[in-house]
Amino acid sequence: MASKNEVRLQKFMAEQGIASRRKSEELISAGKVKVNGHVASLGDKINPYKDLVTVRGQKITFEKKRKMVYIMLHKPRGYVTTVSDEKGRKTVMDLIPDIKERVYPVGRLDKDSEGLLLLTNDGVFTNCMTHPSHEYAKTYRVTVRPKISDEALYNLRHGIELDGKMTAPAEVNILTQEEGRVVLEFIIHEGRNREIRRMCESQGLEVARLKRTSIGSLKLGMLPQGQYRELTEQEVKKLLRSAGHKE
Numbered sequence: 001m002a003s004k005n006e007v008r009l010q011k012f013m014a015e016q017g018i019a020s021r022r023k024s025e026e027l028i029s030a031g032k033v034k035v036n037g038h039v040a041s042l043g044d045k046i047n048p049y050k051d052l053v054t055v056r057g058q059k060i061t062f063e064k065k066r067k068m069v070y071i072m073l074h075k076p077r078g079y080v081t082t083v084s085d086e087k088g089r090k091t092v093m094d095l096i097p098d099i100k101e102r103v104y105p106v107g108r109l110d111k112d113s114e115g116l117l118l119l120t121n122d123g124v125f126t127n128c129m130t131h132p133s134h135e136y137a138k139t140y141r142v143t144v145r146p147k148i149s150d151e152a153l154y155n156l157r158h159g160i161e162l163d164g165k166m167t168a169p170a171e172v173n174i175l176t177q178e179e180g181r182v183v184l185e186f187i188i189h190e191g192r193n194r195e196i197r198r199m200c201e202s203q204g205l206e207v208a209r210l211k212r213t214s215i216g217s218l219k220l221g222m223l224p225q226g227q228y229r230e231l232t233e234q235e236v237k238k239l240l241r242s243a244g245h246k247e
Helices: 009-015 021-029 123-130 150-158 195-202 233-242
Strands: 033-035 053-055 070-075 104-106 114-120 138-145 171-178 181-188 206-215 228-230
Touching: 009 021, 009 033, 009 053, 009 123, 021 033, 021 123, 104 123, 114 123, 123 233, 138 195, 150 171, 150 195, 181 195, 195 206
Parallel strands: 114 206
Antiparallel strands: 033 053, 070 114, 070 228, 104 114, 138 181, 138 206, 171 181
16 A cells, blocks of 8 residues: 655655656656665655665765755756766856756757746756747747748748648747848747757758746846746746646
């Protein structure tokens, strides 16, 4: 008979701030997680009060009541959106050295992109923010070269085939336009890998700069590049409510 204290391993890892639930599943599938010295499998359940869980050989200390942390970071270009990097590149974690809690990025921004990035140790919040069914609107300011045609603008707005699947309709507006340079505003609801860059490249546009300025109701505002701040309780609740999360 299962113990009432048993939980799925990936849920436990997310709740303890190891990684998002999806990333935790990847770590388990890759054989990086052990329970009581044995390599874990997807679907395993554990008792946090009794079982010893290690990730890459590091013991996970069970904290029943952890302080939940929600951070908005203005990510500069040149940093990868991972907790660690096997190639030795700078990661977004280098920008928050004084955060003692073990947080991880919510979603991603590629190395050459900048702007609003969330980090947290709350697995429920991460799931709400990243699950495809919630479709948070994400706004980007994108500088492209050399110029954009009416046809390209139409295609970007109505969908482009990437990897055999059409992108969802996007709101794309011209903010400024000058010789050899156009600044666009993209509002999308998907989170496919390098989606905006690949959409632009398919139309013969070079992306010179890409900056995320908002996620849902949350705006980057005047937060300086490379700096971060904690979200207010009201901001967190508003984002969770938008995803239909009941407190």
